[in-house]
């Protein structure tokens with residue numbers, strides 16, 4: 001665990017030493033706020049709800065999270081630092097987990113900074129701390145799943161742009177197959193299956209305030225599964 | 241300390257290493273020599289547990305690299321080729337990170353950091369981002385990183401590449417100094433470096449060991465019988481030549497030039513130490529020797545001979 005934290009610390013530090021971290025964060029926050037207020041105009045003042053906010057952020061996160069994860073392995077491979085890193089006395093799993101935690105910390109900080117938006121909305125309407133809590137819980141679980149997927153994809157290439165695009169598309173597909181609009185367009189026998197694996201449908205129900213243990217277990221297993229793949233790919237591709 | 245037993249590794253169709261075996265005793269400095277693509281880096285990567293081998297085994301301090309990988313890595317300090325480092329970390333920050341992973345605890349960690357910065361000459365650069373350093377300074381940071389936990393075993397892949405002559409001399413001194421207590425494997429293309437730092441040399445070509453021994457052994461072995469050049473004054477060349485033949489030193493006597501009462505000869509000697517006998521001969525004959533020089537084979541020539549012949553054959 002100690003090693004995991006050391007790796008996470010190193011990732012976070014080198015992230016904040018480069019301006020890129022701040023740029024991503026600012027772009028994410030500005031984009032979210034702009035889109036949110038656009039929605040509000042669209043619905044006439046005061047009509048946009050918490051629901052709209054929690055519907056919007058997962059979409060913006062589709063781009064934001066792969067942007068965080070894209071460099072995490074790809075850059076190590078590009079610079080050759082993977083060799084120095086993986087010949088330190090660390091287990092593969094510790095390094096993978098450390099990188100994941102660093103990304104998660106960055107995600108949590110950024111999500112925390114969006115907090116004023118829903119608060120403004122609920123102050124105008126009826127403040128509902130339960131809904132806020134559920135919404136953020138859903139966002140964290142969803143974002144962490146995106147992150148695990150993006151991190152794994154980053155370990156497969158040394159090109160950050162490729163990692164970004166692939167991860168964004170992968171997350172988009174996994175998100176969209178659970179959205180109602182999409183589900184009405186596919187054969188009905190597919191629906192339960194798609195709903196089962198989709199990232200989006202579970203999010204909707206958590207965000208609506210239905211915290212089902214199965215949904216949480218689902219997200220945790222998605223995260224675990226992709227972190228496991230990540231360990232395998234690091235192990236196999238170290239020397240390549 | 242390091243045992244490598246019939247190691248082999250291929251990358252697709254390329255054979256990077258084929259049945260490579262050698263041992264390095266504690267306190268030895270072993271030099272890896274070989275042309276580009278010989279397999280030096282590959283061998284080092286396997287020893288440092290970065291990539292797995294296809295066949296054979298490596299043991300470091302008695303521990304198998306495949307089974308006790310983390311423990312083996314704890315013993316080793318590894319400087320990869322061209323010292324890859326994080327560009328967006330500071331020098332101190334990076335060394336601190338490596339130190340913590342190496343389990344150096346805080347009071348000692350700060351002390352080790354200062355020592356490394358001192359030894360590797362990084363004082364002026366310690367607060368810079370690594371990405372803004374020149375190649376030579378990055379190499380020094382890389383070296384500091386390999387030394388920070390005072391490892392028993394050092395694996396250095398071309399440690400002096402990219403350095404200026406002064407820095408090269410410094411790093412060589414450093415390697416010699418720390419090499420007294422440590423086991424070191426270093427690879428290089430610079431032959432004088434091997435002669436200056438290594439107690440033993442292995443020459444690798446196309447994934448195979450083609451020669452090994454001390455630098456002296458290698459040069460004398462491929463030298464065969466010594467050839468001596470001598471210039472004699474105060475005697476006619478026609479008299480000197482038969483006298484040399486009769487001396488029993490060697491039959492291959494060749495007159496190179498005869499000018500103004502001076503004659504220069506090349507003598508292929510059978511005796512291992514012909515100089516003393518030649519002096520005595522000159523005294524007996526009343527010659528004045530103005531030159532007596534043994535032709536030496538440099539490690540460079542050995543290297544060229546071993547690595548080009550092999551390539552031509554295959």
Ligand SMILES: Nc1ncnc2c1ncn2[C@@H]1O[C@H](COP(=O)(O)OP(=O)(O)OP(=O)(O)O)[C@@H](O)[C@H]1O
Nearest residue numbers: 239240251254256275276277278279280281282283
């Ligand atoms: N990851 C890899 N994938 C494919 N081939 C590789 C890989 N790494 C090394 N090789 C091949 O293995 C052989 C040995 O390479 P290696 O890097 O060990 O040589 P080297 O002796 O270190 O050479 P140099 O002096 O240029 O550093 C070369 O033919 C090289 O092309």
Ligand SMILES: [Mg+2]
Nearest residue numbers: 280281282321
């Ligand atoms: Mg090499």
